[in-house]
Amino acid sequence: MTKPRVLISDKMDPNAARIFEEKGCDVDVITGETPEQLIARIGEYDGLAIRSSTKVTKAILDAATNLKVIGRAGIGVDNVDIPYASGKGVVVMNTPFGNSITTAEHAIALMFALARQIPEANAQTQAGLWPKNGFMGVEVTGKTLGLIGAGNIGSIVASRALGLKMKVVAYDPFLTPERAIEMGVEKADLDTLLAKADFITLHTPLTSETKNILSRENLGKTKKGVRIINCARGGLIDEAALKDLMDAGHIAGAALDVFETEPAKESPLFGTPNFICTPHLGASTTEAQVNVALQVAEQMAEFLTTGGVTNALNMPSLSAEEAPKLKPYMALAERLGSLVGQLAHDNLTKIAIEVEGAAAQLNQKPITGAVLAGLMKQYSQTVNMVNAPFLAKERGLDVREVRHDREGIYHTMVRVTVGTAQGDRSVAGTLFGNGDPRLVEIFGIGIEADLAGDMLYIVNTDAPGFIGSIGTLLGKAGINIGTFHLGRREAGGEAVLLLSVDSPVTEAVLAEARTVPGVRTVRALKFS
Ligand SMILES: NC(=O)C1=CN([C@@H]2O[C@H](COP(=O)(O)OP(=O)(O)OC[C@H]3O[C@@H](n4cnc5c(N)ncnc54)[C@H](O)[C@@H]3O)[C@@H](O)[C@H]2O)C=CC1
Numbered sequence: 209m210t211k212p213r214v215l216i217s218d219k220m221d222p223n224a225a226r227i228f229e230e231k232g233c234d235v236d237v238i239t240g241e242t243p244e245q246l247i248a249r250i251g252e253y254d255g256l257a258i259r260s261s262t263k264v265t266k267a268i269l270d271a272a273t274n275l276k277v278i279g280r281a282g283i284g285v286d287n288v289d290i291p292y293a294s295g296k297g298v299v300v301m302n303t304p305f306g307n308s309i310t311t312a313e314h315a316i317a318l319m320f321a322l323a324r325q326i327p328e329a330n331a332q333t334q335a336g337l338w339p340k341n342g343f344m345g346v347e348v349t350g351k352t353l354g355l356i357g358a359g360n361i362g363s364i365v366a367s368r369a370l371g372l373k374m375k376v377v378a379y380d381p382f383l384t385p386e387r388a389i390e391m392g393v394e395k396a397d398l399d400t401l402l403a404k405a406d407f408i409t410l411h412t413p414l415t416s417e418t419k420n421i422l423s424r425e426n427l428g429k430t431k432k433g434v435r436i437i438n439c440a441r442g443g444l445i446d447e448a449a450l451k452d453l454m455d456a457g458h459i460a461g462a463a464l465d466v467f468e469t470e471p472a473k474e475s476p477l478f479g480t481p482n483f484i485c486t487p488h489l490g491a492s493t494t495e496a497q498v499n500v501a502l503q504v505a506e507q508m509a510e511f512l513t514t515g516g517v518t519n520a521l522n523m524p525s526l527s528a529e530e531a532p533k534l535k536p537y538m539a540l541a542e543r544l545g546s547l548v549g550q551l552a553h554d555n556l557t558k559i560a561i562e563v564e565g566a567a568a569q570l571n572q573k574p575i576t577g578a579v580l581a582g583l584m585k586q587y588s589q590t591v592n593m594v595n596a597p598f599l600a601k602e603r604g605l606d607v608r609e610v611r612h613d614r615e616g617i618y619h620t621m622v623r624v625t626v627g628t629a630q631g632d633r634s635v636a637g638t639l640f641g642n643g644d645p646r647l648v649e650i651f652g653i654g655i656e657a658d659l660a661g662d663m664l665y666i667v668n669t670d671a672p673g674f675i676g677s678i679g680t681l682l683g684k685a686g687i688n689i690g691t692f693h694l695g696r697r698e699a700g701g702e703a704v705l706l707l708s709v710d711s712p713v714t715e716a717v718l719a720e721a722r723t724v725p726g727v728r729t730v731r732a733l734k735f736s
């Protein structure tokens with residue numbers, strides 16, 4: 209049997225190559241190539257091991273005719289086009305915990321560097337200036353740290369900050385009150401955090417919801433003299449606004465490990481007093497790099513040589529026997545979870561996953577895992593079926609599995625009900641004979657729809673002419689409708705419109721749709 213071939217295309221601890229070889233793979237380490245060079249080479253490989261420099265684009269995936277697995281030695285996978293990789297049947301794995309402590313420590317290091325202006329004091333001292341009176345720092349003891357994102361890294365930062373006798377205020381829509389108490393932090397909304405924090409540190413993935421979370425407007429809501437740290441992803445902060453507010457003296461300091469454009473070889477922020485930065489070094493310690501290199505190589509080699517799947521972001525972990533039966537259910541479950549996650553995600557306290565008919569004869573755990581992964585994908589890049597139940601538990605989400613013996617109107621059905629501040633909200637779906645997943649009910653309204661790609665969700669008051677108005681509005685915006693699904697509680701009552709569209713619905717179109725008479729709710733949805 210020919211050995212699987214793996215390419216390591218980013219600088220990685222040598223342990224990775226050693227493990228690949230020990231586990232029966234041929235490995236090449238070729239770093240620093242241009243995209244064109246990688247495109248020319250990638251067709252030879254079964255596996256691609258990367259960190260953050262290699263951008264796995266559609267063009268690279270198109271050229272990767274043998275590729276079976278991409279392994280990210282690290283957490284963030286925003287440099288991989290996961291939907292496209294999934295479409296090509298390429299498994300994408302990461303190492304969700306290997307560099308968390310190291311990155312949290314970098315955030316704390318930057319916080320101290322800001323509080324005591326260490327980089328500038330060091331530079332001036334070594335320049336022979338002995339600037340004893342030029343620097344007046346601040347203590348962190350007793351200060352409030354605003355934590356945006358309280359996942360793996362955020363919670364480690366919180367524990368370190370509490371050890372430094374700081375108060376920690378956390379904003380994370382997925383943080384339950386119970387988990388906040390367990391972490392010893394105060395759960396707050398974003399505005400409260402912005403108003404209270406002396407230091408703000410970001411630990412979210414970059415998603416459509418977190419992009420620009422520290423926008424010009426939000427930066428303007430911060431306390432005068434705030435110091436800001438970003439060791440998560442560029443794009444979370446409006447860099448131009450940060451510069452303006454630092455120049456205006458409102459923001460006392462900022463430390464960025466990550467930039468909107470990387471490598472950041474120039475930036476208006478460079479040279480700004482009390483601005484410090486590092487070149488995406490959050491994960492750069494010997495310990496973290498050994499951890500992630502060993503883990504990624506173990507996982508990828510196992511997949512390539514035995515088919516075992518660990519920490520995949522786009523594929524469930526399954527035994528060979530269960531896989532074919534459960535596969536269509538996973539797709540259905542993931543989409544139902546994603547739907548409730550997109551429509552009813554704030555302050556979720558509980559979730560129930562019910563199966564009936566043919567679904568009740570199967571192992572329910574993978575179905576539950578897929579629902580939770582779909583739900584939490586709105587908040588975390590690293591969630592997958594394997595770690596979703598664990599993360600849900602850690603965050604205090606009460607997960608209930610119910611198996612009904614009764615026969616319902618569908619031969620098989622999965623129902624997902626979440627507890628929200630507005631009460632319980634439930635969606636349900638079935639499988640067609642060919643295994644295609646279908647939504648059959650949304651928040652108590654019967655509807656039949658395929659959940660795929662870009663969609664538009666509208667709740668309205670049922671009235672003649674409404675559908676025409678929405679069709680015209682989308683047509684004017686050049687958005688082509690793929691499929692059209694309708695449901696209503698009763699004639700003239702609450703109705704739901706679910707459209708699949710050939711291009712994403714822009715904010716401007718959503719805003720215009722909200723002005724159409726009879727509209728109650730409008731949301732753009734996205735499914736993988
Ligand atoms: N600078 C570096 O070298 C490194 C950066 N990172 C980055 O750090 C980030 C966090 O990583 P982890 O803690 O492991 O991820 P995680 O998935 O454990 O935690 C992310 C947290 O963000 C929260 N979140 C999602 N949307 C939010 C929103 N709109 N507002 C507030 N919170 C929101 C989630 O609920 C979750 O608790 C990722 O972007 C990762 O790529 C990770 C390692 C190294």
Ligand SMILES: O=C(O)CCC(=O)C(=O)O
Binds near residue numbers: 259260307488490492
């Ligand atoms: O590999 C690196 O140095 C970057 C790590 C990172 O950003 C991540 O794991 O998300």
